[in-house]
Amino acid sequence: MRLDRFLSACGLFSRREADAAVRTGRIAVNGEPVRSAALHIDPDRDAVTLDGLPILYRRFLYILLNKPAGYISATEDGRFPCVTELLPPDMQKRGLFPCGRLDRDTVGLMLLTDDGALAHRLLSPKHHVEKVYAFSCTPALPPSAEAEILAGMPLGDEICKPAALLCTPDRCGGQITLTEGKYHQIKRMIAALGSRVTALERIAFAGIRLDADLPRGAFRPCSDQEIERLRAADIEKGEIPWTSCKHSPRS
Numbered sequence: 001m002r003l004d005r006f007l008s009a010c011g012l013f014s015r016r017e018a019d020a021a022v023r024t025g026r027i028a029v030n031g032e033p034v035r036s037a038a039l040h041i042d043p044d045r046d047a048v049t050l051d052g053l054p055i056l057y058r059r060f061l062y063i064l065l066n067k068p069a070g071y072i073s074a075t076e077d078g079r080f081p082c083v084t085e086l087l088p089p090d091m092q093k094r095g096l097f098p099c100g101r102l103d104r105d106t107v108g109l110m111l112l113t114d115d116g117a118l119a120h121r122l123l124s125p126k127h128h129v130e131k132v133y134a135f136s137c138t139p140a141l142p143p144s145a146e147a148e149i150l151a152g153m154p155l156g157d158e159i160c161k162p163a164a165l166l167c168t169p170d171r172c173g174g175q176i177t178l179t180e181g182k183y184h185q186i187k188r189m190i191a192a193l194g195s196r197v198t199a200l201e202r203i204a205f206a207g208i209r210l211d212a213d214l215p216r217g218a219f220r221p222c223s224d225q226e227i228e229r230l231r232a233a234d235i236e237k238g239e240i241p242w243t244s245c246k247h248s249p250r251s
């Protein structure tokens with residue numbers, strides 16, 4: 001694999017940035033600084049370093065993207081641009097897909113990965129993965145809003161799981177923490193409270209927070225600690241495997 005492709009597929013750089021990193025001597029292969037991004041390496045055998053620190057070729061990629069408005073949470077769409085188009089082509093070729101959906105006009109934290117099993121677990125309703133949204137709305141929310149959301153709001157034929165609402169002092173916005181993801185859930189919950197969402201941003205997912213300095217449309221790889229968090233978020237709350245066992249252990 002070409003070195004620039006390797007660096008880009010690892011989620012560290014675009015191909016152009018990878019080229020610049022190589023030209024400025026930041027990349028070494030097996031201890032030797034390299035000067036050509038076209039060098040061929042074997043990701044399983046060669047030791048590649050950036051500024052002296054090892055770069056691991058990961059089996060799976062976990063990318064945190066700051067989704068801008070106007071993009072669809074999908075890999076293909078006939079009408080609108082997709083969030084995956086914000087990634088460099090090498091990363092797109094790895095088959096990354098968005099873990100969950102945000103509406104086209106919703107902005108903020110979107111996890112993209114090629115780890116299908118983990119994405120499936122993070123999105124399964126059996127798991128209680130927290131998603132935190134900041135929103136603005138008009139008119140102001142009624143005094144009963146916190147209690148209604150905490151009790152589990154009826155939406156059509158369904159009842160939402162209990163969620164947490166923290167209002168701004170003017171009650172024209174705040175933060176909502178959900179542990180599920182129904183269609184247009186926040187917009188519908190706010191509408192059921194007699195108001196209308198005017199802006200919506202996801203600011204945290206599974207304990208990972210959106211960086212304040214990551215521009216809209218930009219992305220970064222998740223840190224090792226964040227990947228651990230994602231894996232830990234995949235635990236069913238309140239259900240330790242052996243307590244759900246249908247059979248008594250043999251004595």
Ligand code: URA
Nearest residue numbers: 103106184185186187
């Ligand atoms: N709730 C919504 O209404 N829209 C989103 O994009 C996410 C949560």
